[in-house]
Amino acid sequence: MTETPLQVPDAIVAHFDALLTETGVIELIADEVGDRPGPDGLPIRTVLLGLLISIHYTGKATLAEAWRLMTFSLTPTMREQHHLPDVDPADPHAQLASSRRFYRTFDTATTALDLDRVDRRTRLPPKDADAYAAAWDDDDPEHQRKRALLQDIVTRLVLTPVHRARGRGYLAHYGSDVGIDATAIPTWATPPRTRKSTGEHLASIEITAGWHYSGGDGPPTFGYSATLATAARTHDHVGHHPQLALGLVIDTPHRRIGPAAITTLTGIAPLGLPTGTIAVDRAYTDQKTEHFAQPARALGYKLALDYKVDQRGL
Incomplete structure (x- = not known):
């Protein structure tokens, strides 16, 4: 999980970032999320961008792969641009904190967009x-x-x-x-x-x-x-x-x-x-x-x- 299998070129990141901007979905989601209480998370753009890059390189839109690529495969310039702090690959606690922040951002968006939020951690009658x-x-x-x-x-x-x-x-x-x-x-x-x-x-x-x-x-x-x-x-x-x-x-x-x-x-x-x-x-x-x-x-x-x-x- 800590090894870097590839380095994503800045041009690839910029390409998908521009695509996201052109869709206008960032503004739609931001309007729906609004001002929610709690600590500031990552921008939703960062998480969606990670998912697009994950699809491009792995064919999968999984949060785990998106977080790994955004955290360990971007250049320092791109990480800074997308509000991603440096994470020590040898520090499991830093990795856990970083991944949870990434996941919480996605959860914030899905919570705002869900019609009737249900706890998907347990089976219901x-x-x-x-x-x-x-x-x-x-x-x-x-x-x-x-x-x-x-x-x-x-x-x-x-x-x-x-x-x-x-x-x-x-x-x-x-x-x-x-x-x-x-x-x-x-x-x-x-x-x-x-x-x-x-x-x-x-x-x-x-x-x-x-x-x-x-x-x-x-x-x-x-x-x-x-x-x-x-x-x-x-x-x-x-x-x-x-x-x-x-x-x-x-x-x-x-x-x-x-x-x-x-x-x-x-x-x-x-x-x-x-x-x-x-x-x-x-x-x-x-x-x-x-x-x-x-x-x-x-x-x-x-x-x-x-x-x-x-x-x-x-």
């Missing part, structure tokens, strides 16, 4: 867990506002690189087609279980997680569903373009399938990209027309749907 989870589905105005804010943060993080790519001409040959699909995001939390000693039913600490069933005969994944919209590429189109993610919605598996897809398409609209054909699988074919097909067509898209043989009417 299903009835109590369901009461907290209901905040993600109800009509409470404050809950609706926070759900919209969270989606806004996600959309900004996804679309800012797309804005950059378009400005640099990378999408000049984009043929306007979009592919939409839901993929599983596993959680480290274990599923609901029954306590052997008492027979008591206990919920997962991830109270809004569920079982994601993919096509095929494979086992389900316990976690969340990520609805992704990507810039599709067809064989007959002249030129090439990056198959960028154009939208992302994370939700409990198999909930709001059609509306989640429409949310990704609505986020794309301000880019001013041409609208072509949407390719989707049977999960979207089975949706009520008012949940997917009608609003998708209203946005200007044609639909390429997947039907079973006995559904084609031939």
Whole structure:
């Protein structure tokens, strides 16, 4: 943990720092956090920057890896710029204090953004867990506002690189087609279980997680569903373009399938990209027309749907 596997160049840090600034999410989160009591922690920018750098180098967005890279792999200039004090690699107490400060900053942000904060260090009875989870589905105005804010943060993080790519001409040959699909995001939390000693039913600490069933005969994944919209590429189109993610919605598996897809398409609209054909699988074919097909067509898209043989009417 104390060895330095790499040194992150200042240019890489500056690149992701500028990307964060361009998204505007720092201000959104800061406004939500406000002036909270207690000692000053690290800037939320520092923690988010660490997560982006962690994804870049390791493919993982974990706080442990983000803290390690920000603490031991940045140059002294960058550490000072992002309010990171020097930590002695041989001093475990200094490392612990530094990592806790890093973690607390992230916890402050998630506490402010959470709809109904729940202690995720212990399992709750299903009835109590369901009461907290209901905040993600109800009509409470404050809950609706926070759900919209969270989606806004996600959309900004996804679309800012797309804005950059378009400005640099990378999408000049984009043929306007979009592919939409839901993929599983596993959680480290274990599923609901029954306590052997008492027979008591206990919920997962991830109270809004569920079982994601993919096509095929494979086992389900316990976690969340990520609805992704990507810039599709067809064989007959002249030129090439990056198959960028154009939208992302994370939700409990198999909930709001059609509306989640429409949310990704609505986020794309301000880019001013041409609208072509949407390719989707049977999960979207089975949706009520008012949940997917009608609003998708209203946005200007044609639909390429997947039907079973006995559904084609031939």
